[in-house]
Amino acid sequence: MVLKNLWRRKGRTLLTLAGIAIGVAVVVALLALADGMTAQITGMATGGGADVTLMQEGIADMSFSALGEEAGEAIAAMPEVEWVSGLLFNIVPVEQRPFFLVMGMDPQGAGIRHFRIVEGTPLQADDEVVLGRMAADFFDQGPDDELVLQGQRYRIAGVYETGVAYEDAGAVLPLAEAQRLFRKRDQVSFYQVKVRPEAIGEVDALIDKIQERFPDVAAYRSSEFAQNAPDIKNLQTMAGAVSLIGLLAGALGTMNTMLMSVLERTREIGTLRALGWRKRQVLGLILQESLALSLAGGLMGCLLGVGLVALINLSPALKGAFVSRLSPSAFATGLIVALVLGALGGLYPAWRAMRLQPIEALRYE
Amino acid sequence: MDWIVETRELTKVYGDGAEVRALDGVNLTVQEGEFLAVMGPSGSGKSTLLNLLGALDRPTSGEVHVAGERLAEVRNLDRFRSRTVGFVFQLHNLIPTLTSRENVEVPLRAGHLSRRARRERAEALLTLVGLAERADHLPAQLSGGERQRVAIARALANEPRLLLADEPTGNLDSTSGAEVMAMLRKLNQEQGTTVLVVTHDPAVARSTDRIVALHDGRIVRDEPLENPYLEDLREFRSSALGQALLEGRVPQEIQELGLQSLLPGIQSVLARV
Numbered sequence: 001m002v003l004k005n006l007w008r009r010k011g012r013t014l015l016t017l018a019g020i021a022i023g024v025a026v027v028v029a030l031l032a033l034a035d036g037m038t039a040q041i042t043g044m045a046t047g048g049g050a051d052v053t054l055m056q057e058g059i060a061d062m063s064f065s066a067l068g069e070e071a072g073e074a075i076a077a078m079p080e081v082e083w084v085s086g087l088l089f090n091i092v093p094v095e096q097r098p099f100f101l102v103m104g105m106d107p108q109g110a111g112i113r114h115f116r117i118v119e120g121t122p123l124q125a126d127d128e129v130v131l132g133r134m135a136a137d138f139f140d141q142g143p144d145d146e147l148v149l150q151g152q153r154y155r156i157a158g159v160y161e162t163g164v165a166y167e168d169a170g171a172v173l174p175l176a177e178a179q180r181l182f183r184k185r186d187q188v189s190f191y192q193v194k195v196r197p198e199a200i201g202e203v204d205a206l207i208d209k210i211q212e213r214f215p216d217v218a219a220y221r222s223s224e225f226a227q228n229a230p231d232i233k234n235l236q237t238m239a240g241a242v243s244l245i246g247l248l249a250g251a252l253g254t255m256n257t258m259l260m261s262v263l264e265r266t267r268e269i270g271t272l273r274a275l276g277w278r279k280r281q282v283l284g285l286i287l288q289e290s291l292a293l294s295l296a297g298g299l300m301g302c303l304l305g306v307g308l309v310a311l312i313n314l315s316p317a318l319k320g321a322f323v324s325r326l327s328p329s330a331f332a333t334g335l336i337v338a339l340v341l342g343a344l345g346g347l348y349p350a351w352r353a354m355r356l357q358p359i360e361a362l363r364y365e
Numbered sequence: 366m367d368w369i370v371e372t373r374e375l376t377k378v379y380g381d382g383a384e385v386r387a388l389d390g391v392n393l394t395v396q397e398g399e400f401l402a403v404m405g406p407s408g409s410g411k412s413t414l415l416n417l418l419g420a421l422d423r424p425t426s427g428e429v430h431v432a433g434e435r436l437a438e439v440r441n442l443d444r445f446r447s448r449t450v451g452f453v454f455q456l457h458n459l460i461p462t463l464t465s466r467e468n469v470e471v472p473l474r475a476g477h478l479s480r481r482a483r484r485e486r487a488e489a490l491l492t493l494v495g496l497a498e499r500a501d502h503l504p505a506q507l508s509g510g511e512r513q514r515v516a517i518a519r520a521l522a523n524e525p526r527l528l529l530a531d532e533p534t535g536n537l538d539s540t541s542g543a544e545v546m547a548m549l550r551k552l553n554q555e556q557g558t559t560v561l562v563v564t565h566d567p568a569v570a571r572s573t574d575r576i577v578a579l580h581d582g583r584i585v586r587d588e589p590l591e592n593p594y595l596e597d598l599r600e601f602r603s604s605a606l607g608q609a610l611l612e613g614r615v616p617q618e619i620q621e622l623g624l625q626s627l628l629p630g631i632q633s634v635l636a637r638v
Contacts, residue, residue: 007462276523277471362458
């Protein structure tokens with residue numbers, strides 16, 4: 001009965017469904033993007049085996065992070081620390097790619113060890129660069145070809161793979177050369193810190209110690225670094241705001257549809273009451289209709305969200321820059337948004353229907 | 366006596382400024398198992414009376430007792446409507462997207478029957494009104510008379526003791542109308558359901574056992590219909606020709622029919638009915 005009622009006005013129902021679906025799809029896609037980014041950054045922070053990752057305290061975006069090299073040296077001297085590796089990180093446009101990740105690392109440092117060279121040789125000289133597997137495929141370049149960064153030519157020494165898409169879609173320069181090129185002398189973006197095996201139980205104490213000594217350094221366990229990265233937080237806030245707007249817009253659309261539907265069926269509702277239906281049953285009928293509508297819209301939205309994510313992943317220029325991961329929690333959030341919207345949008349029309357006086361409703365033309 | 370309906374000084378006033386007394390001190394009693402018509406021109410208060418008996422509306426003053434319950438004291442009117450009365454409306458008010466069987470099941474949803482029990486009951490009711498083979502048709506695929514019969518089956522779903530029909534033939538041609546009245550007669554005789562039909566059509570009223578005539582919210586006539594031919598004569602007396610003959614005049618246009626010689630006899634007959 002609920003579904004038949006909804007299907008009575010196919011056009012109106014389909015338009016409302018489309019509205020809900022688009023809202024939910026955007027929510028799902030944004031969450032997938034945020035989840036993907038979290039996974040990538042977690043991969044970068046933990047890939048080299050570091051236990052603690054440091055960035056600058058109170059920054060709006062990870063690419064602004066700047067830490068002085070003296071802090072790195074001081075931390076390396078701490079007894080519980082096995083090694084410290086600095087990473088300079090920048091995003092620059094290269095040829096057809098608007099976002100190209102360039103990392104500066106000490107060619108002899110510990111942080112570069114997991115960048116497995118699959119073609120050519122590792123970094124040796126300052127005029128050399130190693131290219132990630134995905135970037136090499138995209139540019140169709142290999143060892144002994146050239147890569148131009150900020151107007152500077154570099155010889156491609158080799159091609160590496162780490163298994164983390166952000167890294168494999170980027171390139172690595174020697175740290176000193178990156179500092180010169182990006183005018184960040186004696187600075188790195190992040191430090192990765194490996195704790196000695198015997199001190200592994202004291203990671204939290206070490207984090208406290210570092211933060212006490214260097215107030216403008218934010219230290220996190222590497223596995224928790226991504227969740228605390230400002231970029232992720234911004235994206236999550238945005239996803240939340242979009243969800244809220246989508247929820248309100250969807251609820252208003254559903255409410256409009258259900259109000260029209262109740263108005264059109266005034267006489268029918270009067271008949272139901274005359275036939276002995278309780279107020280509660282009328283309320284339930286209208287609420288069920290609006291929840292069925294929003295649930296269907298939510299499911300369509302999840303599918304549409306998958307499509308949207310696939311579309312973003314298809315774009316070759318964005319490959320590696322936006323890696324999205326569709327997690328069950330993104331779908332769950334999308335469906336919850338849809339159901340809340342259905343309940344909000346259905347409540348007022350259902351209340352109106354419940355309040356109809358049977359005799360007035362029966363007289364309604 | 367076993368009254369199923371009893372009203373005392375039942376009054377309903379509409380409007381605040383220009384008051385309309387739709388019902389004005391109506392005392393009506395109906396015995397269990399009766400088949401009666403409430404007749405009157407539009408605005409006479411007959412639909413108002415029906416709404417008050419069915420607990421769709423509350424009186425301004427006076428009392429209604431239905432099936433032993435004083436309606437003013439009934440707390441759960443929905444349950445009362447669901448269990449005690451059945452409604453048939455002028456416009457069948459079937460739900461257009463539901464089949465005949467599903468429409469008959471609608472009032473059963475107010476109760477606690479299983480899906481299967483509902484279905485079986487609906488099918489039995491459709492058989493009762495002779496529409497078993499139309500169970501899976503939508504209202505749009507049925508004739509007017511068939512729709513009204515589905516509506517009757519729906520009204521009977523919860524085995525009401527009192528069936529209230531508001532102009533059930535109002536939208537039907539005379540053949541379908543007669544079919545619907547025959548159906549109501551059959552229910553009255555075979556199931557013992559008390560049937561109260563509101564109508565403005567004398568022919569429909571005459572197919573019942575008792576006519577209650579309302580005018581301006583008051584009962585102006587209430588008598589059993591023992592002899593339908595007597596009703597025909599009364600109707601004739603109130604016609605233009607009947608009135609002329611009663612006054613001793615034979616209209617110019619029909620003088621060659623030889624009524625003049627019969628006039629004294631006709632006059633005395635009309636004066637007696």
